[in-house]
Each structure stands twice: as structure tokens, then as C-alpha cells.
Amino acid sequence: MKTTKLFSLAAITLAASFFANAQTTLIIDSWRSDDKVWNEKIIPAFNKHYPSIKVEYRSPPDLDASKWNGDMEKRFEQGKAGDLIACRPFDGSQALFNRGLLKEVTEMEGMENFPSFALSPWQTDSGAQTFCLPMASVIHGFFYNKSIFKEIGVNEPVTNADFYWALEKAKRAGYLPLAMGTKDKWEAATMGFQNIGPTHWKGEDGRDALLTGKERMDSQAYRKTFRELAKWSSYMGEDFDQRGYNDSIEAFANGKAAIYPAGSWDIGTFAGKVDMGVFPPPIEKKGDACYFSDHTDLGMGIYSKSTNQEAAELFLKWMTTAEFAELLTNEISGFFSLSNHFFDVKNPIAQEMMSWRDRCDSTIRNSAQVLSRGEPNLELEIWETSASVMSGQLSPSKAASQLQNGLESWYLPQKNSDKLDANTPCNCSPLL
Secondary structure: OOOOOOOOHHHHHHHHHHOOOOOEEEEEEOOOOOHHHHHHHHHHHHHOOOOOEEEEEEOOOOOOHHHHHHHHHHHHHHOOOOOEEEEOOOHHHHHHHHOOOEOOOOOOOOHHHOOHHHHHHHEOOOOOOEOOEEEEEEEEEEEEEHHHHHHHOOOOOOEHHHHHHHHHHHHHOOOEEEOOOOOOHHHHHHHHHHHHHHHHHOHHHHHHHHHHOOOOOOOHHHHHHHHHHHHHHHHOOOOHHHOOHHHHHHHHHOOOEEEEEEEHHHOHHHOOOOOEEEEOOOEOOOOOOOEEEEEEEEEEEEEOOOOOHHHHHHHHHHOOOHHHHHHHHHHOOOOEEOOOOOOOOOOHHHHHHHHHHHOOEEEOOOOOOOOOOOOOOHHHHHHHHHHHHHOOOOOHHHHHHHHHHHHHOOOHHHHOHHHOOOOOOOOOOOOO
16 A cells, blocks of 8 residues: 655644644635534544644535535635635636635645646646645446345346336336436536436547537537436436435435435435445446546635635645545545545445446546636536426427537637537637
């Protein structure tokens, strides 16, 4: 197992003595409600090295992550944001850096422990400046109830035919085949569109083609993605348009649903509640290449107006170590460290999802980089169109056309996409 030396004893002693005379309090602002793990595991581990730095983890007070951006804007305006701020990937955090709200950490000690693909979501377009520390990625796939599968006599789906056969048999047996709803539109987009879509647009190749204008969102790959989502509605039960994310979780946790379209962040949600397995997005036929979303999701940055920047940087440096990487991955199951450190992953579902990296091609959500900078915002458009297709309010072809029309209205490579072919050099200017 690869291990990494923490900071030298002299450095720790010097830092500890610096803060010995007066207690310093750091506040971490995050949209994730992982208070228990941070307070009971991560912060105490840090305090073994820096006992004089008190750390408080501040998550959304009502556990509603959708309000976090608005809450943070108020804190920025009032100068009351935390010393350390959780960073979403690419455009959202880059906008904060461009506004001068995040401190540059390009040359910070420990950044060499992260590969270039992990750093890129928190770098400027040129790659010259880094503004957040990479923390973790999340993986998309499908959880299933092993007891239900055994009862109805089906195995883990490999192909689309296997997948729909499992759904059909669960439906006939009186179970909710697919625990998903469209009330919270992000659920349809994130665990639906971005889950199965990479199989159709061929992962990173397709995402890159979209960025360069050599692939359009009204192409066959995106129409096929929406057609699959439209099929799901037959297996989502009654009144699924009124079912929210937490309702879907409850249905699966209570043993009422056979399959849960999942993000790895929900591994811990079902711990001790469901005897579950996991499978990657189904392929068309056996032998086809497989693709899945391994999304660079979570980073951490220093608030540029923090009055405790030296202590905040000490905490961020500690987050570059193997000690933190192992704590994060094993204590918050389903969040996979983006560092180069090697360690054992304990949770079997997390192990299985990580193993997909050895046999499938991975990609990130195609709306994350550049393509949600303009208006209409592609991420929000995918929310709307995915939910509308599943609810039968929008046809797959019209949904794909809506995404294309919105994107080409402001994004230059897509505006010129009908003039390109595979051999045409791309003018990849990001905005009109």
C-alpha cells in the first residue's frame, strides 16, 4: 500500500506553537450535510496535529442543498462566509474565483498529490491557476434490492433487454420497479440523463465533441437518451410526478422498490437498511463498450476575505495527505478521493463501483464544463427537459432540439456546428 509522509515534526511543532497562544476558529461552509463524519472523524484527526485550531463544519440548516448558493451569496455580501468553502466543479467555482472570492492555491504544498484530470475542474481555462483543492468524485449507476431480484428470478442487468425484463418482472410482482420521480427535476437529470447518457454519446469522446461543436445535442445520441428516459415512465408507478428525491429514497429503503437509479453519494443512505447490489448503466448488447459517469464533484477552497487564512491553509494542506484521503473515502462512502494516494476501500458497494474504472470508460457530466456559463443554462435545461420527457409533456426529439437551440443561441462552436464535419478544425472560443 502506498503511504504518504505527513508534514515534518518540525513543521507541525512550529505551526502548533504559532497558534498556541490564542485559539483560532475555522468555519467550513458546505452544501453537504456530513456534519457527523466531520465532527466525529475528520476534524478530530486534524486536531491531533493542530490542537489549537478549532474547526466548525457548517452545512445548510434545513438540510436543503438547493438553497446553499443563495445562502452563500448573502454571506459573501455580508463578509460572513466561512474560512473554507466547498467548491462545485468548473464554472460555478471559477465564477467565484473570477470575482475574487477564492484564494489561488496553485503552488500550495501538497497539490502535487493530485493528477491533472482531478485539478482541471478547479482551474482557470488555461490551467495556469488553481483555486480549489480537489476532494472527491461520485459515480453513477443503479442500486438494486437483492431480495426482490431473488424473489422475481432475475440477475444483475447487463444489457438494456435485461434491464427492462427486470423492471417488467418487478412490476408484475407488485413492486415499484424504479424508485424515481420528477418532482425534483435535478433527480431526473442527474440520475437519469447523466447516468445512461454517456453510453449513447460515448463518454469523453462525445463530451469533447459537444464542446468543440462536432456533435450536436439534437443528434441521435441525445434523442436515444431521451427515448430511454421516456420508457422509464412505465415503471415509475402512479403519481411519480409528485414523487421527490426523498420519497424515492424512502421507497427503496423500505423494500418497496426493486431498482434505484443512483449516485454513489447515497451508499451511506441505505447502509443497514437494504441488502443491495449495484450495476453500471446497461449496454445495448453483450460485448459493447461500457461507459459511466465518474464525476469530479467536490473541492475545497479558501475564502479570500478570511481573517484566518494561515490556519485555513494549514487545514487545506492537511487535506492533501493520505490520512485525509482515506478518512474521506471510507467515512463518507461513495465519495472517492481524487488524490494519488493508495489505501483500502472498505465498503463493498463502493469497491464495486470503483472497479468499473478497470473495465469501462468514464466521463463527467456533460453540462459541467463551459456549457452552463450562458443563458439558457444547459444544466437547468437538462433538468427541465428530462423531467418533461419522463412525464410525457415533451417528446424525445423536441427535448433534444430544445437543448440544441438553447446552446447554439450563445455558444459559438455550437452556433457553427452545422458547418462542421469530423475533419474541420474547431474555433473553440467558449462564448459568443
